[in-house]
Amino acid sequence: MNCDELRDHYELYTLGLAADPELTEIRAHLDRDCDTCVPGVRGARELVTLIGAAAPPAEPPARLRKRVLALAAGPTPARLYWSPVWAAVAAGAVIAAVVFNIRANRTYVELSQAAAQLRSVQSESAARTRELARLNEAFAILNQPDAKQVVFGGAAPQPPRGRVFLDPARGVLLLASNLPPAPAGKTYEMWVIPKAKGSKPVPAGLFQSAADGTALHVLQGPVDVAATGIVAVTLEPAAGVPQPTSRPIIVAAL
């Protein structure tokens, strides 16, 4: 079928109402990136999306937000997260903009433009700042002369290899290679397992490895090195688990 014959079926397709032969034909046109049908179906999808968004407004209960956030296994955050430095920079810039605005008696649109530029700079730098902070934590542990170092995976040809560094004051640093990125819906979870008999593994954070199979993960905070028996890593559901549910991929025995 040609695109003209399919044009009237784009919305039926996106609503789930298309039937053969049009259904199969539209799928075939989409599969070959048809110049007419791809934008046509996109437009139909926009219309159908708007129908969904037009559902009568309903206020979700407050507990639902907590339930959803628990999926990401993170703390309940504030709506806007700024580092103190950026908050100070932003506040300073805004105050300056206000003074300038009043003096020059210009419209608030100018203030909005200044804020947009600041946001752009902030957004780029915040990601770099976070990465730098993570690397600083890692180097801080590496630089400690009394940090305990454990090598894992050295004897095996295929499994992940690397080192674990434990610094009593700063925390645990894991450096690994040969660790393929976790599949969709999964994540790596690190565990600190005390020596004491019958002790349960203590969750030590979630992480992902890079596309080249390398990983760097830091558990910040004091750690009782003498009482630690093993640092391990397992593959777990994306939200993390309180106790391991699979065999360890990495075992670094102290």
Next chain:
Amino acid sequence: MWFSRIRYIMLLPLLLAIEFGESDADLVRRLQRRDPRAMAELYDRYGRLVYALIVRVVRDGGIAEDLVQETFLRVWNRVQGFDAERGGLGPWLLAVARNRAIDYLRSAAGRMRSAMELPETEYPALFADMEKELLNSDRVRRVRVALEKLSQNHRAVIELAYFEGLSQSEMAERMGEPLGTVKTWVRTALKSLRDELGTAVTA
């Protein structure tokens, strides 16, 4: 003069909220880095829309809560396949929400899937390059008005298709009308919506 100064100061919080709210692209990148704060941002941005849609489909607040949670979990787990630069986060989230809710309705009623497999509509790539401001409140308001302008039968078939996931045969049976009549109503209703919304969508 003093009044205009006060006006600027009063507008500050609003301007900051607008200007410092990050884009969907930034949000997607943070979700892909598994930043739990990004999940909070995602919920604050789209939670109400998702909940309203699901409640409309299942008509039960408790079940809707479970399905909202499933929706966000699915997005959290599949966001690695999403192209942050090409957008469509909100529409994708709504498509996942609709599918979760209609899957629930179908399983509760023991019905089979329609000819079009619902999960097909959830692939993130299908939402690439969609209008960035598609879900702004003005557009949504215009769609509500356009839906209200439809005749009762025309509005009913659109709602039965979208919010209940019925096929045209199932609608004909439910409404006690011939299949041909239902098909005509669906086509006419869709055309009316398209005409009414004009530039609101790019179709």
